[in-house]
Amino acid sequence: MKKFIIFVFIMFLSLPVFAQNDDKVMKSELGQVQNVQYEDVEQNYSDKSQVKQLVTVKLLTGEFKGQEFKTTNMITNNPYYDIFLHKGDKVILHSEIEDDGETINYDIADIHRINFVYVLMAIFVGMLLLVGKRKGLNSLLSIVITVALILFIMAPMVRSGFNPIVSALIISLLSTLLTMYTVGGFNHKSTSASIGVIGSLIFASFLSIMAIKFARLTGFCCEETMYLYSADPNLDFKGILTASVILATLGAVMDTGMSIASSINEFYIINPKMTTKELFLSGMNVGKDIIGTMANTLILVYLGSSLPLVLLSQNIDLQKFFNLNQVVTEICSAIIGSIALVACVPITAIVSAHLVRVNKNKIDDIILENDSDIEENKEN
Numbered sequence: 001m002k003k004f005i006i007f008v009f010i011m012f013l014s015l016p017v018f019a020q021n022d023d024k025v026m027k028s029e030l031g032q033v034q035n036v037q038y039e040d041v042e043q044n045y046s047d048k049s050q051v052k053q054l055v056t057v058k059l060l061t062g063e064f065k066g067q068e069f070k071t072t073n074m075i076t077n078n079p080y081y082d083i084f085l086h087k088g089d090k091v092i093l094h095s096e097i098e099d100d101g102e103t104i105n106y107d108i109a110d111i112h113r114i115n116f117v118y119v120l121m122a123i124f125v126g127m128l129l130l131v132g133k134r135k136g137l138n139s140l141l142s143i144v145i146t147v148a149l150i151l152f153i154m155a156p157m158v159r160s161g162f163n164p165i166v167s168a169l170i171i172s173l174l175s176t177l178l179t180m181y182t183v184g185g186f187n188h189k190s191t192s193a194s195i196g197v198i199g200s201l202i203f204a205s206f207l208s209i210m211a212i213k214f215a216r217l218t219g220f221c222c223e224e225t226m227y228l229y230s231a232d233p234n235l236d237f238k239g240i241l242t243a244s245v246i247l248a249t250l251g252a253v254m255d256t257g258m259s260i261a262s263s264i265n266e267f268y269i270i271n272p273k274m275t276t277k278e279l280f281l282s283g284m285n286v287g288k289d290i291i292g293t294m295a296n297t298l299i300l301v302y303l304g305s306s307l308p309l310v311l312l313s314q315n316i317d318l319q320k321f322f323n324l325n326q327v328v329t330e331i332c333s334a335i336i337g338s339i340a341l342v343a344c345v346p347i348t349a350i351v352s353a354h355l356v357r358v359n360k361n362k363i364d365d366i367i368l369e370n371d372s373d374i375e376e377n378k379e380n
Contacts, residue, residue, distance in 0.1 A: 029062040030112060033089045051075040053085055055108065057093065064104070073108055083111060135183060142179040149175055150247070158243070164236055165205055168243035172201050172250050179254060188355040189265045193257035196348025200253050201246055204340035208242040211332040217241065221329040241329065249337040252298050253344045256290055260348040268356045279353035287345030295338045302334035 035056040053073040059065050075082050085091070090112035096105050128136040154171040158164045176197045184190035211217060219237030220226060228235065263286040264279050274282070303310065309330065313321045321327060 027095050028109060029093045029095055029106070030060045031057040031091050031093045031106070031108075032060055033085050033087055033091060034058050034068060036085055036087055050077070055085055057091065057106070057108070059093070059106075060090070062095070069106055071106065071108060083108065138182045142175075142182045145178050145182075146175040154243075158235070158240065159232065161234075164239035164243040165209075165246070168246040169198075169201065169205065172246055173198055175250065176254060180258065184258060184262070188359040189261045189352070190258075192264075192348055192352035192355050193254070193261040195351045196257040196260065196344050197250070197253045199347040200257075200340040200344035201249065203343050204249055204336050205242055205246060207336045207339060208245045208332070211336065212238050212241060215328055215332060217329050217332070218325055221326050241333075245333050245336055248301075248333065249298070249340045252294050252337065252341050256287070256294055256341055256344045257348045259290055260287055260345060261352045264349065264352040264356055276353045276357050279356060280349050283349030283352060284345065287349060291342055291345060294341055298337050298341060299334050302330055302337070306330045 033055055037054040039052040039054060040050075051074075053075065054070065055073050056068055056070050058068045073083060073085055075084060083091075085108070092109045092112055093106045094109040096107070125140060128140055130136075132139060149171045154167050157167045176194050180190040180194045180197075184193065212219070217238065219239075219241040220229070221241065225237060225240075228240075229237065260283050264283040267279055267282045268274055309326060316324075322331075
């Protein structure tokens, strides 16, 4: 445990190295709508009319906190862009300095939505701790660390010019090790699961590179990619696509890897006379059940996130639809993720079957650990 704490401490010491560059970040402030008035604006080029909202906003943050200003908000009958404001709404304000270097103009960028996200996070954390108890706390810690790794290390690395694929694999390695050893403890079970996960992710990276090359994918698969291109056109967008496949697959293969390693570990505890081959075959049998549900879960995740694209198939010739860059990208990502999931089973099974035999002298420690968990559950 001491080694883990030292490792986490060193990792977070490195966060300032890749800290967000404030000079490149568009500044924003928080405001609250004080008053809204309406004005119809007829359009010459459309049968529809626009509605102009004359909005009074009070600044809640920043140098001019407490001051009020007036601005306009156009309602154009386009739900994608329209922000319909009401008195009392909190809004995100984009600040822009005029050419004189002194005057600051504020425009309404979006609604302040994060508060309900905090509510959902509180419900999730509460349920995780209530059901999972100590292991739930460890899982929560691993989630926080993984998110921090992606936001504060990987993202700045890629934006600074690092190879996105290498960055994703490094972050996946760190996340896997931290998650496995936090949840599973420092033992051969966690090591086996980690090796299985990383091996399957490397395989997925290779398949993704091949898919980009032979399917001639561009890497521009969504609107966010175009926004990113506008901000930094020199990024490796094909590499970013592979990196996204790696991260999207990471959670599923970690679950699979730990399930296989834990099963083989339990088999050996129950019957220490099992050979390496028998342990491997037992792990593969468990993996067959896991593959069916997890592969289905992974496919449904991709389908769910791409549902508008699926619905679009009703308006486009199917031959054209299934050759669209966005569609082929999503299909390849889902299939590659599922292949990585399947590959994780034999990799983890063979490594775990070997390590559990090599570390058979530590089985007693694992049994004692399991007994302590049982006693803890009885007390609670």
